Amino acid sequence: MTIDNARSLAVESLTRVANGAYSNLQLDKTIAHSDLNDADRRLLTNLVYGTIQHRLTLDYYLRSFVKPGEKLEPWVENVLLVALYQMLYLDRIPNRAIFNEAIQYAKDHGHEGIRRFVTGVLHAIDREGVPDVAKISDPLKRLSVTYSMPEWLVTRLSDQLGEDKTVSILETINQPAAQSVRVNTAVTTKTEAKAELEIAGFSVEESQVAGAGLRLDGQPASRSELFNQGQMTIQDESAMLPVEALQIQPGDQVLDACAAPGGKTTQIAAALDPNQGGQVTALDLHDKKVKLIARNAARLQVADRVNAMALDARKVDQKFANQTFDKILVDAPCSGIGLIRRKPEIRYDKTPEDSQHLQTIQLAILDAVSRKLKRNGLLVYSTCTILDTENADVVAQFLATHDNFESVRVTTTKNVKADRDTDTLAIYPDDFDTDGFFVSALRRKN
Incomplete structure (x- = not known):
């Protein structure tokens, strides 16, 4: 397919996202069902994520060229x-090509009135330029529009x-996310994995954050033989820290209370020894998600130490009335604000009320599972949000x-943020160019 088709596919993907699809899943599906070359795949990805990331800013500009109250x-x-x-953020595509494709798409998918409308708006933008965001008098709105973040x-x-x-975080989350993987230490070592990836043509860097983490560049990690053989899995560096904080011992009985899709479950399992x-x-x-956990465990060759089951974590007493655990992980359901770089539409979907409602669920889960922890055991609470x-x-x-x-001090393999003055560990997107994460370690008193 041509670059023009990549633009059309971007419009179709964005329309599906507006109707409720997740951007990353929709983009993967669109790419899988197309025959775009590498350059066009990169363009499609850029257009989808870039447009979502800057949507509030772009909409602010667009509304200056549309009648007040007009719904498109x-x-x-x-x-x-x-x-x-494309006009504002990409510098290698001439306006002529941008206009021709947009107008042609409007012609193919709408009536003559829509084609004329799209043509008129684009030429007006080209002729007059967009409004200056710096002239917005309200400082809160100015930040919101500049970085496309709800007020x-x-x-x-x-x-x-x-x-x-805040500005540092806002600047960071509109940049592309790095590609990171966790080496499956149950079957290989980081040194061996790094060497094989470099032979396969990847550019590989050691993670600053996670003990088993590597950053890759050059091609999608999922194309690697190491991924296919279960010697590594795709996981953000900061997402590896909650399991590090558990301080797993080979013979531990561990409860992963909110486990799907199983990234942290398999990380826990890699540190366990079923013989002990x-x-x-x-x-x-x-x-359905329990089956996904089981599939991931099988691919990573740790199924012999994983017991996946469908159960609401708030009801653990019903299932485990007479059982306790050495370690418990509650990677709680949350607003996901720390993942905005990878799922940019999250910022537009969430409300303050959502965050408050989630707090109630998080506390209920903690209360329920805390009764299942052995004395002197460790409970790690984590989220992928950055909201207090x-x-x-x-x-x-x-x-x-x-x-x-x-509360006890969170410890990690690489002693991340060693100079912090809190027991808890908060990772912001601008700290290490990773997802935002929060980790807390709670010990049951003896």
């Missing part, structure tokens, strides 16, 4: 937003971290109502 069909709006993104999130982060740190009785029990609400509502506030509320638990 989603696909028409996406035609214009994709064109606008409530800008406010929340500014209150937590201050404006300078080591096992991880992995829970998820849905049978779901992080530090949850830990504080749990400790306030569970005097048989105490």
